[in-house]
């Protein structure tokens with residue numbers, strides 16, 4: 001099968017998996033948006049997925065993402081999501097080129113994105129990253145110790161006119177080399193789901209819970225995910241060791 005046909009085929013499979021999980025866990029049909037994570041993959045992979053109807057794409061590295069966005073301007077109906085860790089000196093590129101930003105973890109980043117968002121663009125759609133397993137290797141707010149910090153960050157974002165607060169994002173713990181203990185996965189996802197509901201009481205505009213990847217898609221949908229970020233199952237394995 002050609003590269004393009006393989007990607008179309010794998011997209012079909014992932015969509016079927018999402019629909020099946022929506023049904024199985026009594027979610028509305030179409031409740032879960034598929035974000036195709038194209039980091040490290042070439043422009044042709046994105047074009048192939050686009051030809052197969054995919055419209056939301058996620059990138060982890062600022063420069064790589066901006067290069068792709070600038071090369072693929074003819075795909076004018078694509079929504080670009082930044083999903084990687086972001087240093088404050090790189091906020092400008094995200095503010096100027098992306099539509100969504102999933103990994104805000106402090107007010108300084110939010111303020112810079114707001115200042116740097118060009119006037120001619122609609123507000124940047126933003127999510128706050130939650131370090132749901134409280135892992136030192138991951139960024140994000142640790143809600144176990146710090147609900148007040150989370151609430152105050154959400155308030156700060158709410159007040160920024162060029163950002164639109166949409167929800168929460170998390171990367172639950174994965175145990176390297178295994179497909180992660182289901183029991184532990186279930187626990188962290190349940191905690192995230194509860195936190196999301198709690199925050200929705202305070203911030204009714206929150207409508208997006210970005211969680212679930214190739215290996216935990218189904219359990220994430222069981223726990224209220226509205227946006228899954230899938231790379232490997234669509235584009236195949238990435239052939240290098242990832243930086244964190």
Ligand SMILES: *Cc1c(COP(=O)(O)O)cnc(C)c1O
Nearest residue numbers: 037060083213214229230231232
């Ligand atoms: C790489 C990445 C994904 C996709 O992971 P897969 O296991 O390849 O589906 C999703 N979210 C984030 C934040 C990532 O860095």
